[in-house]
Amino acid sequence: MSDVFSYARQREPGQAGVLFFRFARALYLRRALALALALPFDLAWLAVDACAGRIRGARPQRLLFLTTPPAAWIARLPSCGAAWVGAPHLLLSALRHGGVYVPASPLYLLLTAALFLPAAWQQRVGQVAVRLFAAQLRLAGICTGTLVHHSDALPLGRAVVLAAQRLGLTTVCLQHGIFHISSAIAERDGSLSNINVVRSQLDAALIAQSAAATRFLVEPDFFIPRVAADGPAPAGMRITLLGEGWHQCNTAFGARYLDRLRSLEAQLLAAQAEVVFRPHPCERTLAHGFGFTQLDTGPLDACLQRSALVVGYSSTVLHEAASVGVTSAQIDVDGVFNASMDRDGVAVVKAASAADLLALATVAPAPRPTAAQLLKRQSAAALRILDTILGPTRSVAT
Numbered sequence: 001m002s003d004v005f006s007y008a009r010q011r012e013p014g015q016a017g018v019l020f021f022r023f024a025r026a027l028y029l030r031r032a033l034a035l036a037l038a039l040p041f042d043l044a045w046l047a048v049d050a051c052a053g054r055i056r057g058a059r060p061q062r063l064l065f066l067t068t069p070p071a072a073w074i075a076r077l078p079s080c081g082a083a084w085v086g087a088p089h090l091l092l093s094a095l096r097h098g099g100v101y102v103p104a105s106p107l108y109l110l111l112t113a114a115l116f117l118p119a120a121w122q123q124r125v126g127q128v129a130v131r132l133f134a135a136q137l138r139l140a141g142i143c144t145g146t147l148v149h150h151s152d153a154l155p156l157g158r159a160v161v162l163a164a165q166r167l168g169l170t171t172v173c174l175q176h177g178i179f180h181i182s183s184a185i186a187e188r189d190g191s192l193s194n195i196n197v198v199r200s201q202l203d204a205a206l207i208a209q210s211a212a213a214t215r216f217l218v219e220p221d222f223f224i225p226r227v228a229a230d231g232p233a234p235a236g237m238r239i240t241l242l243g244e245g246w247h248q249c250n251t252a253f254g255a256r257y258l259d260r261l262r263s264l265e266a267q268l269l270a271a272q273a274e275v276v277f278r279p280h281p282c283e284r285t286l287a288h289g290f291g292f293t294q295l296d297t298g299p300l301d302a303c304l305q306r307s308a309l310v311v312g313y314s315s316t317v318l319h320e321a322a323s324v325g326v327t328s329a330q331i332d333v334d335g336v337f338n339a340s341m342d343r344d345g346v347a348v349v350k351a352a353s354a355a356d357l358l359a360l361a362t363v364a365p366a367p368r369p370t371a372a373q374l375l376k377r378q379s380a381a382a383l384r385i386l387d388t389i390l391g392p393t394r395s396v397a398t
Contacts, residue, residue, distance in 0.1 A: 002162060004111065004126030007153040007187055009119060024154060025115045027282070032112040035105040038088045042103035045088075050139040062390055064102070064142065066149035066160050067174065070222070072382035080390065083142060085160060102140055104156065107133050111155040126159065133163040145169050146389050150176040152192040161192050170194050172389055175223070177316045179206040181340035190214065197385055199223050199319070200344040217388060220323065220344065221381040226301040227324045228371035234308040237361045238274045240296065241265060242312035245280035257313055257333050262291055264311070264331065267354035269293065273361060278303055280315075309361040311351070314338040318348045325368035329360050 008024040011017055062080040063069075069077065074097065082099035084090040094101040107129055114125035137143070147164040151157040152173055161171045173190035175198045190196040191211040197219055198204045204216040241261045245254075261277070268275045277292035284297055296303050300317065304310065310321045310328045318341060322328040329351040330341050341348040351357050369377070 002158070002192060003123050004129060004155050004158045004162065005114065005119075005122040007158065008115070008155060009122075011153075011187075028108075028112040028115055028155070032109055035087060035108055038103075038105045039109065041088055042105045045091075045101070045103055046106075046136065046139070062145045064145055064147045064164065064169070066104075066147065066157060069148070070382040072379040073386055076386060081145070083140075083145075085147075100140065100142070102137065102142070104133075104160070107136075107159060108156055111159060115155070126155070129159050130162045130166060133159060134166040137163060137167060143167055147171045148174065148389075149193075150174050151189045153187070153189045158192065165192075165194075170389065172197065175199055175203060178314075178319050178343070179203050179340075180314060180338060181206070195389060197222060200346075202340070202343040217385055219381045219385055220346075221377040222385060223320060224323055224374060224378055225304055225320050226371065226374055226378075227304045227321070227326055227368060228374055229325075229368040230370045231305045234306055234365070236274060236308070237272075237358075238276065238307050239268055239309045239311060239357060239361055240303060240307040241275065241277045241292070242310065242315045242317055243277065243279040243283045243290075244313060244315050245282045253333070258290055260331060260333055261311075264354050264357065265292060268357060271354070271358055273358060276303075278317075308365070309357060311357060314341065319343070319346055322346050322348050324374070325366035327360055327363060327365055329357055331357075 009017070009021055011020045062082070063077070064083040064085055066085045069082070078098040082094070082097060083102050084094040084099055085102045086104050088101075088103070088105075091101040093099070110125065110129050110132075114122050114129070117125065147161065147169050149157055149161065149171070150173065152161040152171070164171055171193040172195045173193040175190065175196065177189075178199060179188055179202075187210040188207050190198075190207045191214070193211075193214060195215045195217065196204065196207055196211070197217045198207065199218075199220050201218055204218060207214065207216070241264070244257065265275050265277070274294075276294045276296040277290065278296045279290075283290075288295070304317075304321050304326050307321075307326060310318060310326055311331060312318045313331060313333055318328040318330060323346045328348045330337055330348045331351055337350050349360060351360060
Protein backbone atom coordinates (compact mmCIF):
# COMPACT_ATOMS: atom_id res chain seq x y z
CA MET A 1 0.00 0.00 0.00
CA SER A 2 1.24 3.54 -0.78
CA ASP A 3 2.25 5.64 2.21
CA VAL A 4 -0.42 8.23 3.06
CA PHE A 5 2.22 10.68 4.33
CA SER A 6 5.04 10.16 1.80
CA TYR A 7 4.21 13.20 -0.36
CA ALA A 8 4.01 15.55 2.64
CA ARG A 9 7.35 14.24 3.97
CA GLN A 10 9.27 13.88 0.71
CA ARG A 11 7.75 16.42 -1.71
CA GLU A 12 11.13 18.05 -2.33
CA PRO A 13 14.71 17.21 -1.38
CA GLY A 14 16.64 19.04 1.31
CA GLN A 15 15.46 22.00 3.38
CA ALA A 16 12.61 22.84 0.99
CA GLY A 17 11.06 19.46 1.78
CA VAL A 18 11.40 20.06 5.52
CA LEU A 19 9.69 23.43 5.19
CA PHE A 20 6.86 21.97 3.13
CA PHE A 21 6.23 19.26 5.74
CA ARG A 22 6.06 21.92 8.46
CA PHE A 23 3.59 23.88 6.31
CA ALA A 24 1.41 20.78 5.80
CA ARG A 25 1.46 19.95 9.50
CA ALA A 26 0.52 23.50 10.51
CA LEU A 27 -2.25 23.60 7.90
CA TYR A 28 -3.75 20.33 9.13
CA LEU A 29 -3.52 21.40 12.78
CA ARG A 30 -5.41 24.67 12.15
CA ARG A 31 -8.21 22.89 10.32
CA ALA A 32 -8.31 20.06 12.86
CA LEU A 33 -9.04 22.53 15.66
CA ALA A 34 -12.18 23.62 13.81
CA LEU A 35 -13.19 20.10 12.78
CA ALA A 36 -12.90 18.88 16.38
CA LEU A 37 -16.08 20.85 17.06
CA ALA A 38 -17.87 18.84 14.36
CA LEU A 39 -16.67 15.45 15.62
CA PRO A 40 -19.65 14.71 17.96
CA PHE A 41 -22.12 15.45 15.16
CA ASP A 42 -20.20 13.34 12.64
CA LEU A 43 -19.87 10.38 15.02
CA ALA A 44 -23.61 10.52 15.73
CA TRP A 45 -24.30 10.71 12.01
CA LEU A 46 -22.10 7.69 11.36
CA ALA A 47 -23.91 5.65 14.03
CA VAL A 48 -27.38 6.51 12.73
CA ASP A 49 -26.36 5.99 9.10
CA ALA A 50 -24.80 2.60 9.89
CA CYS A 51 -27.99 1.45 11.64
CA ALA A 52 -30.12 2.69 8.76
CA GLY A 53 -27.79 0.94 6.34
CA ARG A 54 -28.65 -2.45 7.81
CA ILE A 55 -32.24 -1.84 6.75
CA ARG A 56 -31.58 0.07 3.55
CA GLY A 57 -28.79 -2.06 2.08
CA ALA A 58 -26.22 -0.90 -0.48
CA ARG A 59 -26.57 2.51 -2.10
CA PRO A 60 -26.08 2.56 -5.88
CA GLN A 61 -23.70 5.55 -5.79
CA ARG A 62 -22.03 6.48 -9.06
CA LEU A 63 -20.18 9.61 -7.91
CA LEU A 64 -18.39 10.57 -4.71
CA PHE A 65 -16.99 14.09 -4.34
CA LEU A 66 -14.02 15.23 -2.27
CA THR A 67 -14.35 18.57 -4.04
CA THR A 68 -17.12 20.88 -5.30
CA PRO A 69 -18.97 19.40 -8.31
CA PRO A 70 -18.69 21.44 -11.52
CA ALA A 71 -21.84 23.51 -12.11
CA ALA A 72 -22.54 21.68 -15.39
CA TRP A 73 -22.80 18.38 -13.48
CA ILE A 74 -25.40 19.54 -10.93
CA ALA A 75 -28.47 18.70 -13.05
CA ARG A 76 -27.26 15.13 -13.50
CA LEU A 77 -26.39 14.39 -9.88
CA PRO A 78 -29.83 13.11 -8.70
CA SER A 79 -29.85 10.43 -11.40
CA CYS A 80 -26.18 9.55 -10.81
CA GLY A 81 -26.48 9.02 -7.08
CA ALA A 82 -23.87 11.34 -5.53
CA ALA A 83 -22.08 11.43 -2.19
CA TRP A 84 -20.24 14.32 -0.57
CA VAL A 85 -17.16 13.43 1.50
CA GLY A 86 -16.04 16.07 3.98
CA ALA A 87 -17.21 18.33 6.82
CA PRO A 88 -20.82 18.85 8.04
CA HIS A 89 -21.39 21.96 5.88
CA LEU A 90 -21.58 19.55 2.90
CA LEU A 91 -24.67 17.88 4.40
CA LEU A 92 -26.93 20.61 2.98
CA SER A 93 -25.44 20.21 -0.51
CA ALA A 94 -25.92 16.46 -0.33
CA LEU A 95 -29.55 16.78 0.74
CA ARG A 96 -30.28 19.50 -1.83
CA HIS A 97 -29.13 17.28 -4.68
CA GLY A 98 -30.54 14.00 -3.43
CA GLY A 99 -27.13 12.77 -2.34
CA VAL A 100 -25.41 11.23 0.68
CA TYR A 101 -23.16 12.85 3.27
CA VAL A 102 -20.02 10.93 4.25
CA PRO A 103 -18.28 12.51 7.32
CA ALA A 104 -14.50 12.88 7.03
CA SER A 105 -13.71 14.69 10.30
CA PRO A 106 -12.76 11.48 12.20
CA LEU A 107 -10.33 10.57 9.40
CA TYR A 108 -8.91 14.12 9.26
CA LEU A 109 -8.31 14.25 13.01
CA LEU A 110 -6.57 10.86 12.98
CA LEU A 111 -4.30 11.92 10.11
CA THR A 112 -3.51 15.24 11.84
CA ALA A 113 -2.44 13.45 15.02
CA ALA A 114 -0.24 11.10 12.96
CA LEU A 115 1.63 14.07 11.43
CA PHE A 116 3.24 14.62 14.83
CA LEU A 117 4.48 11.02 15.13
CA PRO A 118 7.80 9.54 13.87
CA ALA A 119 7.79 8.50 10.20
CA ALA A 120 7.55 4.76 10.92
CA TRP A 121 4.46 5.28 13.07
CA GLN A 122 2.95 7.62 10.47
CA GLN A 123 3.03 4.85 7.90
CA ARG A 124 1.28 2.41 10.24
CA VAL A 125 -1.38 4.92 11.26
CA GLY A 126 -1.91 5.79 7.59
CA GLN A 127 -2.59 2.15 6.74
CA VAL A 128 -5.07 1.88 9.62
CA ALA A 129 -6.76 5.12 8.52
CA VAL A 130 -7.25 3.82 4.97
CA ARG A 131 -8.79 0.57 6.24
CA LEU A 132 -11.07 2.43 8.66
CA PHE A 133 -12.33 4.82 6.00
CA ALA A 134 -12.92 1.96 3.56
CA ALA A 135 -14.97 0.28 6.30
CA GLN A 136 -16.85 3.55 6.84
CA LEU A 137 -17.77 3.67 3.14
CA ARG A 138 -18.93 0.05 3.36
CA LEU A 139 -21.10 0.85 6.40
CA ALA A 140 -22.63 3.73 4.43
CA GLY A 141 -23.53 1.22 1.72
CA ILE A 142 -21.07 2.69 -0.79
CA CYS A 143 -19.20 -0.08 -2.55
CA THR A 144 -19.31 1.04 -6.20
CA GLY A 145 -18.82 4.26 -8.14
CA THR A 146 -16.25 6.92 -9.01
CA LEU A 147 -14.46 9.23 -6.59
CA VAL A 148 -13.81 12.75 -7.96
CA HIS A 149 -11.22 14.90 -6.17
CA HIS A 150 -8.61 17.59 -6.84
CA SER A 151 -5.56 16.20 -5.04
CA ASP A 152 -4.17 12.84 -3.96
CA ALA A 153 -1.01 14.36 -2.51
CA LEU A 154 -1.67 15.52 1.06
CA PRO A 155 -2.83 12.98 3.66
CA LEU A 156 -6.63 13.45 3.51
CA GLY A 157 -6.91 13.19 -0.27
CA ARG A 158 -4.40 10.36 -0.34
CA ALA A 159 -6.21 8.33 2.33
CA VAL A 160 -9.64 8.79 0.72
CA VAL A 161 -8.28 7.81 -2.72
CA LEU A 162 -6.57 4.70 -1.35
CA ALA A 163 -9.70 3.72 0.60
CA ALA A 164 -11.86 4.12 -2.51
CA GLN A 165 -9.45 2.03 -4.58
CA ARG A 166 -9.43 -0.60 -1.84
CA LEU A 167 -13.17 -1.03 -2.51
CA GLY A 168 -12.63 -1.12 -6.27
CA LEU A 169 -13.89 2.42 -6.99
CA THR A 170 -12.42 4.41 -9.89
CA THR A 171 -10.62 7.61 -8.82
CA VAL A 172 -10.55 10.78 -10.93
CA CYS A 173 -8.30 13.78 -10.18
CA LEU A 174 -9.32 17.20 -11.52
CA GLN A 175 -6.08 19.16 -11.91
CA HIS A 176 -6.08 22.22 -9.62
CA GLY A 177 -2.85 23.92 -10.68
CA ILE A 178 -0.36 23.82 -13.52
CA PHE A 179 2.84 21.79 -13.14
CA HIS A 180 6.33 23.08 -13.81
CA ILE A 181 9.21 21.48 -15.70
CA SER A 182 11.77 22.88 -13.28
CA SER A 183 10.08 21.46 -10.17
CA ALA A 184 12.20 18.96 -8.26
CA ILE A 185 9.27 17.18 -6.59
CA ALA A 186 9.31 13.39 -6.81
CA GLU A 187 5.57 13.01 -7.35
CA ARG A 188 2.75 15.23 -8.62
CA ASP A 189 -0.93 15.47 -7.78
CA GLY A 190 -2.86 12.76 -9.60
CA SER A 191 -0.11 10.15 -9.43
CA LEU A 192 -2.30 7.72 -7.44
CA SER A 193 -5.49 8.25 -9.43
CA ASN A 194 -6.89 6.09 -12.23
CA ILE A 195 -7.89 9.07 -14.41
CA ASN A 196 -6.49 12.61 -14.54
CA VAL A 197 -8.40 15.52 -16.09
CA VAL A 198 -5.68 17.99 -17.12
CA ARG A 199 -5.23 21.40 -18.73
CA SER A 200 -2.66 20.46 -21.36
CA GLN A 201 -0.54 17.73 -22.90
CA LEU A 202 2.45 19.13 -21.01
CA ASP A 203 0.69 18.65 -17.67
CA ALA A 204 -0.22 15.10 -18.69
CA ALA A 205 3.39 14.34 -19.58
CA LEU A 206 4.65 15.70 -16.24
CA ILE A 207 2.15 13.64 -14.20
CA ALA A 208 2.99 10.56 -16.27
CA GLN A 209 6.59 10.72 -15.02
CA SER A 210 5.36 9.38 -11.67
CA ALA A 211 2.08 7.77 -12.81
CA ALA A 212 2.59 5.79 -15.99
CA ALA A 213 -0.58 3.72 -15.48
CA THR A 214 -3.05 6.62 -15.23
CA ARG A 215 -5.36 7.67 -18.06
CA PHE A 216 -5.54 11.32 -19.16
CA LEU A 217 -8.42 13.49 -20.36
CA VAL A 218 -7.02 16.75 -21.78
CA GLU A 219 -9.82 19.32 -21.41
CA PRO A 220 -8.47 22.90 -21.27
CA ASP A 221 -11.96 24.43 -21.60
CA PHE A 222 -12.99 22.81 -18.31
CA PHE A 223 -10.60 25.16 -16.45
CA ILE A 224 -11.20 28.50 -18.21
CA PRO A 225 -12.30 31.49 -16.10
CA ARG A 226 -15.46 33.43 -16.94
CA VAL A 227 -13.83 36.58 -18.33
CA ALA A 228 -15.93 37.70 -21.29
CA ALA A 229 -15.84 40.26 -24.09
CA ASP A 230 -19.33 41.46 -23.14
CA GLY A 231 -18.45 41.82 -19.44
CA PRO A 232 -17.26 45.01 -17.69
CA ALA A 233 -14.22 46.61 -19.29
CA PRO A 234 -10.92 46.76 -17.36
CA ALA A 235 -10.87 49.61 -14.86
CA GLY A 236 -8.29 51.91 -16.50
CA MET A 237 -4.69 50.81 -16.01
CA ARG A 238 -5.45 48.31 -13.23
CA ILE A 239 -2.58 45.89 -12.60
CA THR A 240 -3.14 42.82 -10.44
CA LEU A 241 -0.19 41.28 -8.60
CA LEU A 242 -0.68 37.63 -7.69
CA GLY A 243 0.27 36.01 -4.41
CA GLU A 244 1.44 32.42 -4.83
CA GLY A 245 1.66 30.95 -1.34
CA TRP A 246 5.40 30.41 -1.63
CA HIS A 247 6.20 31.89 1.76
CA GLN A 248 4.49 28.93 3.45
CA CYS A 249 6.26 26.21 1.44
CA ASN A 250 9.70 27.81 0.98
CA THR A 251 10.29 30.74 3.29
CA ALA A 252 13.40 32.16 1.58
CA PHE A 253 11.99 32.14 -1.95
CA GLY A 254 8.60 33.41 -0.75
CA ALA A 255 10.21 36.39 0.98
CA ARG A 256 12.19 37.28 -2.16
CA TYR A 257 9.08 37.01 -4.35
CA LEU A 258 7.06 39.31 -2.09
CA ASP A 259 9.98 41.77 -1.96
CA ARG A 260 10.03 41.80 -5.76
CA LEU A 261 6.29 42.47 -5.92
CA ARG A 262 6.47 45.29 -3.35
CA SER A 263 9.31 46.95 -5.30
CA LEU A 264 7.31 46.77 -8.52
CA GLU A 265 4.19 48.06 -6.76
CA ALA A 266 6.02 51.18 -5.56
CA GLN A 267 7.26 51.95 -9.08
CA LEU A 268 3.85 51.32 -10.67
CA LEU A 269 2.04 53.51 -8.13
CA ALA A 270 4.57 56.29 -8.82
CA ALA A 271 3.55 56.04 -12.49
CA GLN A 272 -0.13 56.54 -11.53
CA ALA A 273 -1.20 52.95 -12.23
CA GLU A 274 -3.85 51.32 -10.06
CA VAL A 275 -2.25 48.31 -8.39
CA VAL A 276 -3.96 45.57 -6.37
CA PHE A 277 -2.51 42.50 -4.69
CA ARG A 278 -4.57 39.31 -4.92
CA PRO A 279 -3.44 36.83 -2.25
CA HIS A 280 -3.29 33.11 -2.83
CA PRO A 281 -6.17 31.36 -0.98
CA CYS A 282 -3.74 30.10 1.69
CA GLU A 283 -2.49 33.68 2.25
CA ARG A 284 -5.78 35.48 2.84
CA THR A 285 -5.54 35.56 6.63
CA LEU A 286 -1.96 36.89 6.36
CA ALA A 287 -2.16 39.24 3.37
CA HIS A 288 -2.89 42.39 5.40
CA GLY A 289 0.58 42.04 6.89
CA PHE A 290 2.36 41.82 3.55
CA GLY A 291 2.51 45.61 3.13
CA PHE A 292 0.59 46.06 -0.14
CA THR A 293 -1.53 49.18 -0.62
CA GLN A 294 -4.72 47.54 -1.91
CA LEU A 295 -6.01 43.95 -1.68
CA ASP A 296 -8.52 42.10 -3.88
CA THR A 297 -10.04 39.04 -2.20
CA GLY A 298 -13.27 38.89 -4.22
CA PRO A 299 -14.24 36.32 -6.88
CA LEU A 300 -11.38 35.50 -9.26
CA ASP A 301 -13.43 35.96 -12.44
CA ALA A 302 -14.47 39.49 -11.38
CA CYS A 303 -10.86 40.36 -10.51
CA LEU A 304 -9.60 39.24 -13.91
CA GLN A 305 -12.46 40.98 -15.72
CA ARG A 306 -11.41 44.33 -14.20
CA SER A 307 -7.65 43.87 -14.78
CA ALA A 308 -5.71 45.33 -17.68
CA LEU A 309 -2.71 43.19 -16.67
CA VAL A 310 -2.13 40.21 -14.36
CA VAL A 311 1.39 39.71 -12.94
CA GLY A 312 3.00 36.73 -11.21
CA TYR A 313 5.82 34.18 -11.32
CA SER A 314 4.31 30.71 -11.65
CA SER A 315 0.64 31.12 -10.70
CA THR A 316 -1.97 29.03 -12.46
CA VAL A 317 -4.01 32.23 -12.73
CA LEU A 318 -1.49 33.60 -15.26
CA HIS A 319 -2.21 30.70 -17.59
CA GLU A 320 -5.98 30.85 -17.00
CA ALA A 321 -6.13 34.58 -17.67
CA ALA A 322 -4.04 34.33 -20.85
CA SER A 323 -6.30 31.54 -22.15
CA VAL A 324 -9.25 33.96 -22.35
CA GLY A 325 -7.38 37.00 -23.66
CA VAL A 326 -6.34 38.80 -20.45
CA THR A 327 -2.77 40.13 -20.78
CA SER A 328 -0.57 38.11 -18.39
CA ALA A 329 3.03 38.84 -17.47
CA GLN A 330 5.57 36.64 -15.73
CA ILE A 331 8.20 38.47 -13.70
CA ASP A 332 11.62 37.14 -12.73
CA VAL A 333 12.83 36.44 -9.21
CA ASP A 334 16.58 36.93 -8.71
CA GLY A 335 16.87 37.32 -12.50
CA VAL A 336 15.33 33.89 -13.18
CA PHE A 337 12.04 33.28 -15.03
CA ASN A 338 9.88 30.18 -14.66
CA ALA A 339 10.61 27.92 -17.63
CA SER A 340 7.23 26.28 -18.13
CA MET A 341 4.42 28.85 -18.17
CA ASP A 342 3.65 28.52 -21.90
CA ARG A 343 1.72 25.41 -22.94
CA ASP A 344 -0.55 24.27 -25.76
CA GLY A 345 -0.63 27.61 -27.56
CA VAL A 346 -1.26 29.79 -24.47
CA ALA A 347 1.59 32.28 -23.99
CA VAL A 348 2.47 34.32 -20.90
CA VAL A 349 4.65 37.39 -21.61
CA LYS A 350 7.94 37.87 -19.71
CA ALA A 351 8.53 41.26 -18.08
CA ALA A 352 11.79 42.30 -16.45
CA SER A 353 10.86 45.75 -15.09
CA ALA A 354 8.04 48.07 -14.03
CA ALA A 355 8.43 49.86 -17.39
CA ASP A 356 7.71 46.56 -19.18
CA LEU A 357 4.58 46.09 -17.06
CA LEU A 358 3.32 49.62 -17.74
CA ALA A 359 3.79 49.09 -21.47
CA LEU A 360 1.87 45.79 -21.35
CA ALA A 361 -0.96 47.37 -19.35
CA THR A 362 -1.62 49.87 -22.15
CA VAL A 363 -1.64 47.29 -24.96
CA ALA A 364 -5.07 46.43 -26.36
CA PRO A 365 -6.08 43.00 -24.97
CA ALA A 366 -6.47 39.98 -27.20
CA PRO A 367 -10.00 39.19 -28.42
CA ARG A 368 -12.12 37.54 -25.73
CA PRO A 369 -15.03 35.15 -26.15
CA THR A 370 -18.49 36.24 -25.02
CA ALA A 371 -20.05 35.01 -21.80
CA ALA A 372 -22.36 32.69 -23.74
CA GLN A 373 -19.42 31.22 -25.68
CA LEU A 374 -17.44 30.64 -22.48
CA LEU A 375 -20.39 28.96 -20.79
CA LYS A 376 -20.96 26.72 -23.79
CA ARG A 377 -17.29 25.68 -23.98
CA GLN A 378 -16.96 25.02 -20.26
CA SER A 379 -20.26 23.14 -20.00
CA ALA A 380 -19.43 20.98 -23.02
CA ALA A 381 -16.06 20.05 -21.52
CA ALA A 382 -17.60 19.24 -18.12
CA LEU A 383 -20.23 17.01 -19.68
CA ARG A 384 -17.66 15.23 -21.87
CA ILE A 385 -15.71 14.39 -18.72
CA LEU A 386 -18.81 13.17 -16.90
CA ASP A 387 -19.89 11.02 -19.85
CA THR A 388 -16.38 9.55 -20.10
CA ILE A 389 -16.10 8.54 -16.46
CA LEU A 390 -19.70 7.33 -16.07
CA GLY A 391 -20.86 6.52 -19.57
CA PRO A 392 -23.47 8.64 -21.44
CA THR A 393 -26.44 9.79 -19.34
CA ARG A 394 -28.19 11.75 -22.01
CA SER A 395 -31.67 11.04 -20.73
CA VAL A 396 -31.01 13.51 -17.90
CA ALA A 397 -31.68 17.19 -18.49
CA THR A 398 -28.54 19.30 -18.89
